[in-house]
Amino acid sequence: MPEVPNHVVFIPDGNRRWARMHGKPALEGHRVGIDKLREVAKWCRDAGVKTLTFWGFSLENFQRDKEEVNGLMRLFELKFDELKDHSDLHENKIRVRFFGRLHLLSEKLREKIAEVEKETESYTNYNLNILLAYGGRSELVDACNAAIADAKAGRIDEVNEESLGRYMYMKDLPEPDLIIRTSGEQRLSGILPWHSGYSELYFSRKLWPDFELSDFKAALMEYAERKRRFGR
Incomplete structure (x- = not known):
């Protein structure tokens, strides 16, 4: 059996470009992108990935258009409220945690985050981590x-x-085995510098909303073919 990464990190890039290509507002691209997270999380579970991390919002993203940022924060509030009661979490015993400078987020959003974490804190089958206000x-x-x-x-x-x-932030979680970035950009943008020294990197040309199961399988196949020596 091919080796499966225990911890996969996604930099889900390309939501705004996808929206522009389809003549839609940026917020619609973010909405489609957030919905894609749930789909990708299932692919990871099916493949045997136990720990999954998504970079949802960087500190630099606060510098974007204020209307877009505020709209995205409201979208997070809505989606995290839905996530709290989603059957996938409870049936699969997925623990959800958020990491970053969360104090920079609104009180309402922090409350939604706390509710999700509280609902899933006892689960141990899978880990789902979301980086917000992270650098x-x-x-x-x-x-x-x-x-x-x-x-x-x-x-x-x-x-x-x-x-x-x-x-x-993620001191009690395994270091990332594989980091996948979409949209064709070939950089890490500073994600998890302490933990990612020996992570394998995979860059997909697909924009995040267009990322498909076949693209994920291609990343896993390439990962399985690599020889990880960890400096030895």
Whole structure:
């Protein structure tokens, strides 16, 4: 049997370009893109992927048109409210967690996030992680500041690689085996810099809303053919 990655990370890029190509507003592209997440999550479960991470909104995305950002936040509120009660989560025992500078989000959206996390916190079959208000450099800064504060308070003896790792957002989750980015862009944009040093990378030309099961299978096939040596 081909090796299946335990943890897959998606950078789901191309929603706005998809909307422009179809003569639709940007928010419609985001709506279609969010719906695609559910479809892709099922593909991952069917393939045997246990941990799945989506980058939903970066810190840099706050700099976009205010109307688009506000509309996307309202869309998140609606979709997370639906997610909380979705049968897929409860039937498959999927734990959902959100990571990033969540304090920058609205109180209402944070409440929706807390509800989803509370509803699924006891589940252990699968992990679904959503990065919101996330930046890789910001994660490192937050981790360093937390470690320095604990060191000053005498809670840790020193800050080293092992101790600093315990301050990362996803400290208790496996490191990503495969990172997939759609839309043809061939960069990571700073995602999970602490965890992704030995992740395999796959870049698809498809825009995220057009990403299909055959594209996902192609990524898995290429992953299975690679030899991972982890620097050894």
